[in-house]
Amino acid sequence: MTEFRICATCGKGQVEPLRKSGRTMVFRNFQQLELPESLPIPTCSNCGDEWYDAETTEAVERALEQAAATVLERIGNDAIRVLAEHETQRDLEDLLDLSRGYLSKVKHSKETPSAALVALLALLAKRPGRIEEVRQLWASKTIGPQLVTTSSNFVQVTPDVGALEVLR
Amino acid sequence: MEPRYSLDEVKAAAAEDRVELGGKHFMDRVVPWLRSPLKVRSFAAGVLEELSPGDFLGQVAYGDVVCDEYGIAISAELQTRFGIGGLVTWYVKLRLERGRGGKTVLMASLHEPERDFDARRVGGPLKIEFELRES
Numbered sequence: 001m002t003e004f005r006i007c008a009t010c011g012k013g014q015v016e017p018l019r020k021s022g023r024t025m026v027f028r029n030f031q032q033l034e035l036p037e038s039l040p041i042p043t044c045s046n047c048g049d050e051w052y053d054a055e056t057t058e059a060v061e062r063a064l065e066q067a068a069a070t071v072l073e074r075i076g077n078d079a080i081r082v083l084a085e086h087e088t089q090r091d092l093e094d095l096l097d098l099s100r101g102y103l104s105k106v107k108h109s110k111e112t113p114s115a116a117l118v119a120l121l122a123l124l125a126k127r128p129g130r131i132e133e134v135r136q137l138w139a140s141k142t143i144g145p146q147l148v149t150t151s152s153n154f155v156q157v158t159p160d161v162g163a164l165e166v167l168r
Numbered sequence: 169m170e171p172r173y174s175l176d177e178v179k180a181a182a183a184e185d186r187v188e189l190g191g192k193h194f195m196d197r198v199v200p201w202l203r204s205p206l207k208v209r210s211f212a213a214g215v216l217e218e219l220s221p222g223d224f225l226g227q228v229a230y231g232d233v234v235c236d237e238y239g240i241a242i243s244a245e246l247q248t249r250f251g252i253g254g255l256v257t258w259y260v261k262l263r264l265e266r267g268r269g270g271k272t273v274l275m276a277s278l279h280e281p282e283r284d285f286d287a288r289r290v291g292g293p294l295k296i297e298f299e300l301r302e303s
Binding site for chain 2: 005006007008009010011012015025026027028029042049050051052053054057058060061064
């Protein structure tokens with residue numbers, strides 16, 4: 001851990017390990033993840049600047065990885081629970097080319113799902129009707145019509161045949 | 169004006185991972201580009217490795233603490249390695265401090281330049297080039 005020393009930013013305060021709440025950082029796909037209050041980060045007693053040596057950086061990375069995994073598992077679990085009302089777990093695994101039993105492992109915190117999978121599961125859970133769209137996607141092997149604009153009373157769709165269809 | 173700290177000693181300390189990153193919003197300004205503190209650390213080491221005497225801008229003092237300032241155009245290889253093609257010019261502020269395990273680089277700034285690097289003593293003026301390209 002960092003030795004006590006004078007801060008290279010302000011030249012006044014002493015840099016010492018500090019534990020506190022409310023510290024956040026951008027991490028991978030997350031715009032903000034909270035660091036554990038118990039994690040000491042060398043911090044200037046005067047200006048509050050934080051200093052990351054090798055050991056601190058690794059500890060922060062590990063804490064962020066854990067925080068990210070917790071969020072991914074929680075959202076993944078919520079989505080799987082919703083989707084279970086619309087599709088069997090086995091069919092969903094087949095549809096998304098997941099190995100059999102993978103979603104059970106996620107449910108029981110034995111696997112941390114990727115951010116990409118969690119995003120997909122969450123989007124499907126928000127509109128379970130899209131499960132059928134995924135099925136059609138694999139059947140047709142094309143992405144099909146693209147939703148261009150939406151509002152409460154207006155939807156514009158561009159079919160893949162080229163013409164523009166406007167639905168009101 | 170000459171650098172306060174020997175660049176050879178800075179590079180030697182960096183090569184042995186004796187680097188501390190900090191300063192005002194240090195992580196806030198770099199992590200959004202690299203998305204991980206470990207990558208920031210690795211990138212900082214890469215920048216220190218590429219620093220040359222010609223990149224020296226000047227010194228800045230905070231009380232008794234003196235830092236050297238550098239303006240660098242990093243290599244295409246370094247940009248590619250970290251997926252930040254187009255983020256070419258970087259401002260660097262550092263000092264060297266003697267600690268228990270030898271000299272340590274205290275890197276107080278590593279971010280987008282706030283002005284063109286007109287003051288480079290040897291390397292000559294350097295225009296800001298800091299816009300992420302689609303890969």
